Amino acid sequence: MSALEHVLTELAEIFGDRISRGEAVREHHAHGEGWQEGCLPGAVIFAESTEEVSAVLKACNEHSVPVVAFGGGTSLEGHVTPSETGISLDLSRMTRILEVNAEDMDCRVEAGVTRHALNAYLRDSGLFFPVDPGGESTLGGMCATRASGTAAVRYGTMRENTLGLTVVLADGRVMRTGGRVRKSATGYDLTRLFVGSEGTLGIITEVQLRLHGQPEAVATAVCQFEKLEDAVNVAVTTMQLGLPVGRMELMDEVQMDACIRYSKMEGYDVLPTMFFEFHGAPAAVKEQVETMESVVDDHNGKGFLWSNNPENRNELWKARHNAFWACLAYRPNHRGLATDAVVPVSALTELITGSKRDIEESGLLAPIVGHVGDGNFHTVILVPPEPDGLERALELDRKIVGRALSLGGACSGEHGIGFGKKEFMEREHGSVALDVMRMMKKSFDPNNILNPGKMLPEVAG
Ligand SMILES: Cc1cc2nc3c(=O)[nH]c(=O)nc-3n(C[C@H](O)[C@H](O)[C@H](O)COP(=O)(O)OP(=O)(O)OC[C@H]3O[C@@H](n4cnc5c(N)ncnc54)[C@H](O)[C@@H]3O)c2cc1C
Incomplete structure (x- = not known):
């Protein structure tokens, strides 16, 4: 019996028909909204509680089976696309809003709650949650990608709006980080470590969030x-x-x-x-x-x-x-490759005007849209259906990222790394910082089961 079959047999009693091996369900969980390709998960498991996530990770860790957390599947850099056959752990059924503390303007929600659902729930409370990335993204996925959106210029990103987390570690142990206080000087900041970790260090099952007053x-x-x-x-x-x-x-x-x-x-x-x-x-x-x-x-x-x-x-x-979606509809037989460069705001004019020249020289169509108050802009490079289309689009992305890095910026302001931006990590962070990131990955996930192949480039040679 394969390691995956062992895991599925062990978990069958807990999950029953919430383990799916159907082609269509596996296909849906094999990609987000980006262009990257990988393999299908061997099975999809729909979790409904922290205890269930813990049971899945414990079994997968024992048998060294890869697990990719799946929230809304709206990420753009191949984050949810498996690099190896394993389990896609879908958290979208964890939709309970556990508490709203109106006086302190915070709340605790399960990871599968969407930002739309939270704001609908808060509508009559005078409060709202401002971080607004695309589509039906979940708050767990938004933490995992350190998402932002159009309102970050005023209210901050997931980094500023996440107060604490419940995280299931690779071996199934459950950890709580942070809390409800607005400041704390106690120990390493594990909340910040998990915000932006893209499912590679642990799986987030609950999120404590900061809320804001609805403007008058x-x-x-x-x-x-x-x-x-x-x-x-x-x-x-x-x-x-x-x-x-x-x-x-x-x-x-x-x-x-x-x-x-x-x-x-x-x-x-x-x-x-x-x-x-x-x-x-x-x-x-x-x-x-x-x-x-x-x-x-x-x-x-x-x-x-x-x-x-x-x-x-x-x-x-x-x-x-x-x-x-307007970009994709603009040239229907093209795919979209989203760039996400960010620079200090004083360098933004140079970045955008230079990138516009890069786009014109490339001969590709790439509309520009930007969260410009944060120094962040996107192009959705429309990838022509010719054999060299993707390579030309990637070449343009590399030029734009190179420009941003040389202006003191970063390859991604909000979408994250996944598979798509891995090649820029060393240039942006340097080899020592990357070594430290690899050490952290190894200590949290010694068997490399959590979203393997993402974020950290393989060591050359
Ligand atoms: C049209 C469109 C517009 C967008 N605009 C923006 C924007 O303005 N700003 C922005 O930041 N992003 C934007 N995005 C990207 C995307 O919406 C965000 O990255 C979002 O945060 C992903 O959330 P999700 O629930 O869909 O996560 P998924 O796509 O399901 O997962 C993303 C990553 O997080 C991991 N993950 C998911 N849930 C958990 C969990 N509970 N615990 C641990 N790891 C987990 C996954 O393994 C994966 O690595 C846009 C996307 C689209 C399609």
Whole structure:
């Protein structure tokens, strides 16, 4: 009997028909939303509690069977794609909201709760959770990728919003990290270690999160520019002035064209465009809008339009959140390869204008969209269906990442490493830091069962 069969036989009594070996279920769990390829998991197990996750890891560790945690499957760098046949451990049924402490503005949820479900639950409480990556991502997956999104410029990323975790270690032991306090000076910061660990050090089953008060007033504004450079400079100036924008996003003219078509956006030209959102008391929001209008004027912006109508706002941000799908629909027979470079905000204009030149020289179509207040932008490189299409797209990604690294930046601001960005780890972190990461991996997961082959490049030779 193979090691996998041993594990499945041992777990059959606990999980029954929550172990699936069907082709369609395994196929669904073999990839996220990225372009990377790997193999199918041998089986998918649907866990419903920390104890069940512990039982799976204990059995897998004993038999050295690989386990890939699966949340919403929305990651973009091959994170959930198995490198070896093993188990995909699906946590999406762990959907209990365990506590909401309104006075302290925190909550504890199971790993499979989605950000949408949490915000629907919080709607009447006056609180909300601000981190908003794509689609039906789970809070466990968002912790594991250290996700952010459009509101990170104001409220921070998963790093700033995760107070504590329940983690199942590779041998099945259960550990709690952090807690409910806003600060603590007690021991190594294990919470931060697991946030961004991509399922390679342990499996997160519960998350303690920081919540925020729903703003009293919200306004959105849009402005278009003849030159991409002017639009990016608005973002840089805004950050340097310390204007507390709630959101600040850029789309270049190609991304605007894709969004206008996909989301039927009316009244916009096909030009570089900035979208803003302002949060606060009504008078503060009004003041922020006025300051932004003058910043935009100074950078040749045209048609600055603002609104506090919630319907306009929802439409605008829905179009922004659908930008990735708009890109894929723009050239239907192409795949999308998302880049995710980030730099200190003062270097952003150089990064984006340089990357735009790289895109033009490559002859590829690659719309630009960016969380520019954080110094972070994406292109969705549309991979042509020709035999050398993927290699050309990867070459462009390498150029953009190289540019970001030489400006003091990083290859990924929020999507993470998975398989896709592994090749940049050594250049970004250096060999000593990588050795330390490998030592940590080995001490948490000596049998290398947790999402093997991801994040850390293999040692050469
Ligand atoms: C259209 C679109 C837009 C996006 N926009 C953004 C964006 O703005 N910002 C951003 O940050 N990301 C964005 N993403 C990427 C993606 O949504 C995030 O990476 C998200 O955090 C992944 O969550 P998930 O639940 O889908 O995780 P999965 O894809 O299921 O898993 C991601 C990784 O985490 C591990 N994992 C999952 N759950 C756990 C767990 N409980 N314990 C331990 N490890 C676990 C998996 O093994 C895998 O390595 C976008 C994706 C798409 C498709």
